[in-house]
Amino acid sequence: MQDHSQSDPARSGNHNMQDPSARRVLIVTAVEAERDAVMRGLTNADGFEVIAAGVGPAAAAAVTASRLARSAYRLVISAGIAGGFDGRAEVGGVVIADSIIAADLGSETVDGFASVRELGFGTDRLETENAASNQLAEALKRAGLPASLGPILTVSTTTGSAERAAALAAQVPGAAAEGMEGFGVATAAALAQVPVMEIRAISNKVGPRDRSAWRIPEALRQLETASSLLPEVLS
Ligand SMILES: O=C(O)c1cccc(C(=O)CC[C@H]2O[C@@H](n3cnc4c(=O)[nH]cnc43)[C@H](O)[C@@H]2O)c1
Numbered sequence: 001m002q003d004h005s006q007s008d009p010a011r012s013g014n015h016n017m018q019d020p021s022a023r024r025v026l027i028v029t030a031v032e033a034e035r036d037a038v039m040r041g042l043t044n045a046d047g048f049e050v051i052a053a054g055v056g057p058a059a060a061a062a063v064t065a066s067r068l069a070r071s072a073y074r075l076v077i078s079a080g081i082a083g084g085f086d087g088r089a090e091v092g093g094v095v096i097a098d099s100i101i102a103a104d105l106g107s108e109t110v111d112g113f114a115s116v117r118e119l120g121f122g123t124d125r126l127e128t129e130n131a132a133s134n135q136l137a138e139a140l141k142r143a144g145l146p147a148s149l150g151p152i153l154t155v156s157t158t159t160g161s162a163e164r165a166a167a168l169a170a171q172v173p174g175a176a177a178e179g180m181e182g183f184g185v186a187t188a189a190a191l192a193q194v195p196v197m198e199i200r201a202i203s204n205k206v207g208p209r210d211r212s213a214w215r216i217p218e219a220l221r222q223l224e225t226a227s228s229l230l231p232e233v234l235s
Pocket of ligand 1: 030031033034054055056080081082083084155157158159178179180181203204205206216
């Protein structure tokens, strides 16, 4: 593959938050219902592009990477609903990632889980755009929403038992929420050297699976509210 990174400013890796040539923000959700909630919040969607990429880290990474290869963006946001860890994020609240963790990418060993980082195959943790994440969390709190910053885990299989929830909480101290796309979106963004954020409205607790207890409409409303604050926070 030809490397245009030196000749094409849009692909030079310099399109960070300050670069005037890269003004748009790409928001990646998993499903249409999440995309629609984000769009409802962004009453003026100028400067934003919102796409539903599919469920799971592979679809999220592939679709995000293909967008980033075609256009320049100043920021990429993984957004959607998620499970919240007990004592860290309540149903109806919003979590903003301070880091995005690939929580089940690694090997099981006789001594327990070993992450790709521990195995020497790369990283299991990607950092997020700090200032904007903090500002969004503060703006949410001012708007009266339960909002917090913390690590958001990406898993390929949703947690379905109290034991697994406890194991993940022990593996990642401070783990606040669990979704299925963040690390895929963040990996594509890191490759393109574009800053990333993750915003998750909590629809359910991480633990024993009980789909009837998921508060999806409420979480989508909170996702809508969080999205409505983005134009001001990112201005
Ligand atoms: O059925 C619906 O109406 C509906 C509307 C919006 C979203 C959904 C989903 O099922 C989204 C799947 C999406 O949600 C994330 N998620 C939510 N809870 C968890 C969890 O406990 N553990 C991991 N992921 C969770 C995840 O990112 C999925 O992509 C349905």
